[in-house]
Amino acid sequence: MSKRFQELDWRRTPLGELALRRRWYPGIDKNVYEIKLNDEFLMSSLFTFAEEELGRLALAELTGPALDVLVGGLGLGCTAEAVLADERLRSLVVIDALSEVIEWHQKELIPAEVASDPRCTLVHGDFFALLRSPGGLAPSAPGRRFDAIIVDIDHSPSHLLHPSHADLYETEGLRRLSGQLHPGGVFALWSNEAPDERFTATLRRAFTEVRAEVVTFDNPLQEREAANTVYLAKRAPGE
Numbered sequence: 001m002s003k004r005f006q007e008l009d010w011r012r013t014p015l016g017e018l019a020l021r022r023r024w025y026p027g028i029d030k031n032v033y034e035i036k037l038n039d040e041f042l043m044s045s046l047f048t049f050a051e052e053e054l055g056r057l058a059l060a061e062l063t064g065p066a067l068d069v070l071v072g073g074l075g076l077g078c079t080a081e082a083v084l085a086d087e088r089l090r091s092l093v094v095i096d097a098l099s100e101v102i103e104w105h106q107k108e109l110i111p112a113e114v115a116s117d118p119r120c121t122l123v124h125g126d127f128f129a130l131l132r133s134p135g136g137l138a139p140s141a142p143g144r145r146f147d148a149i150i151v152d153i154d155h156s157p158s159h160l161l162h163p164s165h166a167d168l169y170e171t172e173g174l175r176r177l178s179g180q181l182h183p184g185g186v187f188a189l190w191s192n193e194a195p196d197e198r199f200t201a202t203l204r205r206a207f208t209e210v211r212a213e214v215v216t217f218d219n220p221l222q223e224r225e226a227a228n229t230v231y232l233a234k235r236a237p238g239e
Contacts, residue, residue: 077113
């Protein structure tokens with residue numbers, strides 16, 4: 001029988017106190033994994049459908065074979081696993097600012113198979129700082145482009161984990177990101193909030209075929225339906 005509550009790891013990081021916890025929920029008869037940073041929950045395995053849809057919706061926009069994808073934000077690995085499930089995937093780079101989270105996957109403290117997949121490379125780094133850097137998101141291969149860049153780091157474009165992330169959500173930052181996609185490539189972003197018309201308008205200044213998908217899922221703890229948003233935007237094919 002699993003323990004009702006167990007703290008699997010606790011670390012002090014530059015961003016604050018980081019904890020990985022496993023909790024047994026009798027009502028749903030399963031173990032739930034949680035990542036908490038200070039007083040905020042970064043992720044719970046009880047609610048992963050929207051994170052998985054983030055990866056699936058992004059790749060559904062692409063038609064070519066041998067896809068090269070980058071994911072910003074590792075967490076419990078749900079988005080990365082959804083990307084790895086696509087048979088067209090050639091390579092996946094996952095960037096996370098917290099080396100501790102990468103270590104949890106490598107030590108199999110989190111029940112995901114991201115770290116063991118030979119197509120996947122886990123990179124410790126600041127996604128936002130790399131995006132601004134001359135070498136871009138792949139400093140070991142400057143100028144490298146991707147078929148999709150998928151981001152799940154902040155709570156929403158207006159609710160950030162750190163103020164230094166803000167420039168991604170403005171026109172210049174989005175244009176910088178667009179430049180690291182192949183023509184026709186896809187940018188996908190997860191948000192915990194309802195669609196933001198201001199942000200959608202900003203996306204249209206840097207991309208084409210912009211839309212916001214509302215993803216609904218059951219919340220068994222509150223016995224109600226919950227919703228997240230997935231923003232999808234394409235780089236113009238001829239650029």
